Amino acid sequence: MRRAEIAIVGGGITGLSAAYYLSLMGIDNISIYEAKYIGYGSTGRCAAGIRASFTSEVHVTLMKEAIKGWKKWSEEIDGVKFYQDGYLWLLTNDKEVRLHKEIMSLHNSLGVPTKLVDREEVKEIAPNIVLSDVMAALYDPTAGKSSPFDTTLALRRLLLKRGVKIHEYTKVLRMIRAGSKIKSITVEGVGEQEVEYVVIAAGFWSRELLQPLGYEIPIIGDPHHLMITEKVSPLVKPLVIHKASGSYLNQLPTGKIILGAEYPVRENDLELRIGFIIKAVKMMSRYFPSILNANLQRIWIGYYLKTPDHHPLIGFLPGLENAVIATGFSGHGYMMSPIIGEEIANLVVKGRPRLKATEKLRPSRFEEGEMLEEKAIFG
Amino acid sequence: MLRNRRIESHPILHFQRGKEVTIFFEGTPIKAFEGESLAAALYASGIDVFRWTPKLGRPRGPFCMVGKCGSCMVEVNGVAVRSCITPVREGMNIRRLRGLPTLPKNLDRMIEKENSDNPFEEVKTDVLIVGGGPAGMAASEVLASNGMNVFLVDDQIRLGGQLIKQTHIFFGSQELFAGKRGFRIAEEYEAKLRSLKNLHILLQTTAIGVFKEGVLLLNKGKGLIIKPKYVVLSAGAFENYLLFENNDLPGVMGAGGAQTLMNLYGVLPGREVVVVGSGNVGLIITYQLLQAGAKVKAIVEAAPRIGGWFVHAAKVRRYGVPILLRHTVIAAEGKDRVRAAIISEVDERWEPVKGTEKRIECDTILLAVGLTPNTELVRQFGVKTVYVPELGGLVPVRNKYLETNIPNVFVAGDVAGVEEATTAFIEGWIAAYSILIKEKGPQSQYVKKRNEYIRMLDEYRSSPVSARVRSGLRHVEVGGS
Ligand SMILES: Cc1cc2nc3c(=O)[nH]c(=O)nc-3n(C[C@H](O)[C@H](O)[C@H](O)COP(=O)(O)OP(=O)(O)OC[C@H]3O[C@@H](n4cnc5c(N)ncnc54)[C@H](O)[C@@H]3O)c2cc1C
Ligand code: FES
Numbered sequence: 092m093r094r095a096e097i098a099i100v101g102g103g104i105t106g107l108s109a110a111y112y113l114s115l116m117g118i119d120n121i122s123i124y125e126a127k128y129i130g131y132g133s134t135g136r137c138a139a140g141i142r143a144s145f146t147s148e149v150h151v152t153l154m155k156e157a158i159k160g161w162k163k164w165s166e167e168i169d170g171v172k173f174y175q176d177g178y179l180w181l182l183t184n185d186k187e188v189r190l191h192k193e194i195m196s197l198h199n200s201l202g203v204p205t206k207l208v209d210r211e212e213v214k215e216i217a218p219n220i221v222l223s224d225v226m227a228a229l230y231d232p233t234a235g236k237s238s239p240f241d242t243t244l245a246l247r248r249l250l251l252k253r254g255v256k257i258h259e260y261t262k263v264l265r266m267i268r269a270g271s272k273i274k275s276i277t278v279e280g281v282g283e284q285e286v287e288y289v290v291i292a293a294g295f296w297s298r299e300l301l302q303p304l305g306y307e308i309p310i311i312g313d314p315h316h317l318m319i320t321e322k323v324s325p326l327v328k329p330l331v332i333h334k335a336s337g338s339y340l341n342q343l344p345t346g347k348i349i350l351g352a353e354y355p356v357r358e359n360d361l362e363l364r365i366g367f368i369i370k371a372v373k374m375m376s377r378y379f380p381s382i383l384n385a386n387l388q389r390i391w392i393g394y395y396l397k398t399p400d401h402h403p404l405i406g407f408l409p410g411l412e413n414a415v416i417a418t419g420f421s422g423h424g425y426m427m428s429p430i431i432g433e434e435i436a437n438l439v440v441k442g443r444p445r446l447k448a449t450e451k452l453r454p455s456r457f458e459e460g461e462m463l464e465e466k467a468i469f470g
Numbered sequence: 471m472l473r474n475r476r477i478e479s480h481p482i483l484h485f486q487r488g489k490e491v492t493i494f495f496e497g498t499p500i501k502a503f504e505g506e507s508l509a510a511a512l513y514a515s516g517i518d519v520f521r522w523t524p525k526l527g528r529p530r531g532p533f534c535m536v537g538k539c540g541s542c543m544v545e546v547n548g549v550a551v552r553s554c555i556t557p558v559r560e561g562m563n564i565r566r567l568r569g570l571p572t573l574p575k576n577l578d579r580m581i582e583k584e585n586s587d588n589p590f591e592e593v594k595t596d597v598l599i600v601g602g603g604p605a606g607m608a609a610s611e612v613l614a615s616n617g618m619n620v621f622l623v624d625d626q627i628r629l630g631g632q633l634i635k636q637t638h639i640f641f642g643s644q645e646l647f648a649g650k651r652g653f654r655i656a657e658e659y660e661a662k663l664r665s666l667k668n669l670h671i672l673l674q675t676t677a678i679g680v681f682k683e684g685v686l687l688l689n690k691g692k693g694l695i696i697k698p699k700y701v702v703l704s705a706g707a708f709e710n711y712l713l714f715e716n717n718d719l720p721g722v723m724g725a726g727g728a729q730t731l732m733n734l735y736g737v738l739p740g741r742e743v744v745v746v747g748s749g750n751v752g753l754i755i756t757y758q759l760l761q762a763g764a765k766v767k768a769i770v771e772a773a774p775r776i777g778g779w780f781v782h783a784a785k786v787r788r789y790g791v792p793i794l795l796r797h798t799v800i801a802a803e804g805k806d807r808v809r810a811a812i813i814s815e816v817d818e819r820w821e822p823v824k825g826t827e828k829r830i831e832c833d834t835i836l837l838a839v840g841l842t843p844n845t846e847l848v849r850q851f852g853v854k855t856v857y858v859p860e861l862g863g864l865v866p867v868r869n870k871y872l873e874t875n876i877p878n879v880f881v882a883g884d885v886a887g888v889e890e891a892t893t894a895f896i897e898g899w900i901a902a903y904s905i906l907i908k909e910k911g912p913q914s915q916y917v918k919k920r921n922e923y924i925r926m927l928d929e930y931r932s933s934p935v936s937a938r939v940r941s942g943l944r945h946v947e948v949g950g951s
Contacts, residue, residue, distance in 0.1 A: 321540075322524070322570050323571055324573075363681045364681055364682050365682075365686055365693075365695060380575070382573065
């Protein structure tokens with residue numbers, strides 16, 4: 092039989108980042124198994140946003156580390172680029188303004204320098220905006236964006252160079268348990284493969300992979316639409332969110348404009364909705380009317396993976412010594428990936444994560460009754 | 471700098487130009503005619519560079535002439551448009567597009583009814599037909615004249631698809647328009663369609679996507695949601711590109727794009743031309759160029775034999791056009807426009823052979839290197855596709871009645887596999903009778919007609935030139951019904 096390996100199930104950003112840090116730590120028998128192609132899951136469908144301005148200490152701590160990671164990736168990985176262009180939350184009523192004053196204090200106390208800005212300052216940050224009903228905005232200058240396509244392809248190239256095996260169109264069908272270990276996995280078209288460790292980074296599909304072993308992980312897939320326009324000259328630098336409707340606009344450095352909006356549909360219903368286009372365009376054209384003149388290029392839908400406390404799962408699966416899971420990132424798994432990958436590697440190599448915050452995200456927390464709290468979940 | 475590229479005399483075509491208007495290109499007045507596309511008018515006046523690319527600042531000019539590639543974008547009164555699908559209007563102010571287009575602040579595409587929840591009109595219909603080439607026109611005629619309510623949409627300015635630029639004479643039987651030129655067939659068929667009152671023809675209208683609520687159509691920024699009971703997808707195929715140094719220089723053009731310029735608008739694509747590809751498209755465009763007064767310096771073909779029909783090849787040879795087999799283009803030379811093509815021999819694996827390079831002076835390189843079925847919408851409907859090189863790429867799986875794995879979704883014409891206008895017509899009729907049979911039951915007149923057309927198609931494809939198509943079809947045709 093072939094040498095036992097460290098098998099990573101899932102070639103999304105989580106799996107790729109884990110492989111990167113494992114490889115940096117000197118591990119040389121890593122395989123990534125991807126059922127479709129790199130980035131097929133939520134990663135290739137995300138809005139490219141990155142921010143530390145959350146309202147739970149755990150999220151903020153992780154994201155501050157992640158942003159350090161993004162800066163490092165930008166320097167060290169050919170093809171990855173993090174643009175620190177900021178986030179701007181438009182607030183359109185008194186209640187929101189009051190709430191965001193509190194949120195700002197919380198951010199500031201956790202070391203994230205967000206700032207409540209008035210209409211004039213909004214206009215300075217985003218000169219092309221039509222202020223309309225904007226009363227104020229919360230601005231996060233440390234937030235930014237990075238292209239998921241550039242990043243995943245850059246990682247893929249680098250990993251191959253470092254000797255990581257990447258198997259695309261190769262699904263992991265089953266995991267086989269022996270006592271407190273996963274002994275092997277069954278791989279489509281390959282057969283049984285012995286494993287030293289297995290990292291489950293299979294996003295939405297982690298659930299179906301774990302069910303046969305008796306694990307019911309508490310995540311649900313919540314479909315979210317996005318659309319993107321053709322390239323146009325710079326319109327606005329920060330990612331802009333209309334807080335009240337959960338709509339947002341993110342112009343990528345290429346010039347394309349991503350538009351998103353909260354538009355609820357059921358879990359197993361991935362049919363695209365014209366209603367989404369109408370909502371997103373209607374909301375964001377209030378502030379950037381010229382987007383009505385842009386040509387729509389693509390529209391798609393992908394999963395936010397929600398857990399009961401809106402925080403991800405990362406850690407050993409209860410009762411297993413060699414199986415680490417990392418999923419349930421809601422709308423934030425792309426931005427968190429540098430720290431998540433590093434912590435997965437720490438769990439595998441050292442048996443524990445570097446940060447206390449990561450420990451809090453252990454999958455067993457729900458049974459142990461230790462839920463976390465987060466107020467700012469979107470984007 | 472301004473030359474006149476309009477064709478003033480042509481042995482078979484007579485160009486009826488519309489009212490003369492004046493447009494302004496970077497301040498210089500230019501003559502144009504109503505009914506022309508802006509790209510044709512600019513090109514006719516000798517303009518080669520339409521835009522400069524954002525990253526590398528490279529010059530670009532028209533390539534596809536049907537709104538699909540974006541290389542002809544210019545600014546009209548400050549708004550970036552694809553000039554090949556923008557009709558000219560008196561007094562337009564045109565500038566080359568430098569870098570990325572800026573979104574204009576004046577809103578000529580305002581979504582109306584700002585406050586309503588749904589700014590799009592919704593319409594129910596029996597049949598939606600996407601693509602108004604031969605296949606779509608054929609299906610529309612049969613369906614609408616048998617009492618079905620039909621919407622036929624096409625994104626171009628005129629109906630007829632590829633037919634409107636075909637100047638050669640069709641052969642075959644009378645029912646299949648033998649003895650007529652392609653554009654005449656389109657004109658006559660259109661006249662027939664215009665008399666059908668159940669048929670709604672929407673031009674300059676793009677079916678942009680399949681959604682839960684219906685199929686979204688966009689017409690110059692106005693939306694329409696259409697909910698059809700049956701769909702015929704007949705969106706044709708798009709031209710393939712070829713990789714070589716400087717392949718984006720103005721003067722490198724698709725053969726189809728050149729046909730649009732030459733046969734639809736009466737504008738000569740170039741004076742000295744190298745044609746790449748010796749399939750029927752490459753041979754026919756060569757002949758058409760000769761008729762219009764251009765010189766074709768060579769036809770370059772990578773394969774060891776000519777791809778198209780013998781009759782066409784013999785014709786261009788008679789005019790002394792060399793057909794260079796086992797050759798390809800490896801580079802274009804020129805600054806703002808092609809000045810020469812560098813060609814080279816290729817080995818068995820189609821790799822260029824070092825040391826065999828030759829330089830041919832020319833101002834135009836036309837690519838006639840095949841077509842790829844335009845299956846985007848097909849796949850959005852959830853139709854299963856498979857890769858069949860003989861048919862041009864990814865093609866939909868269907869039965870012999872042209873129904874796909876998604877019930878009530880039919881395909882016809884090049885979208886179902888690259889073939890030709892005649893087979894596209896027949897497939898359109900077969901799909902239409904299949905829909906009538908599904909909707910109204912197996913009435914004998916419909917079944918009889920359908921069987922006739924299926925037989926006609928088999929017969930047409932039984933010739934040796936259809937061998938590739940026949941072998942390709944084995945991979946995509948499944949079951950009966
Ligand atoms: C519309 C939208 C907008 C978003 N915007 C943002 C944003 O702005 N910023 C941000 O940080 N996050 C955003 N997200 C969230 C982010 O995309 C995800 O949290 C993140 O991509 C999760 O990455 P992952 O690697 O964990 O999962 P995925 O990317 O889903 O990867 C899992 C992979 O596993 C593969 N797989 C599954 N089962 C198997 C198997 N058995 N064998 C082999 N392979 C398997 C899948 O094919 C898939 O490729 C957004 C998400 C959506 C849907
Ligand atoms: S889009 Fe106009 S030439 Fe292609």
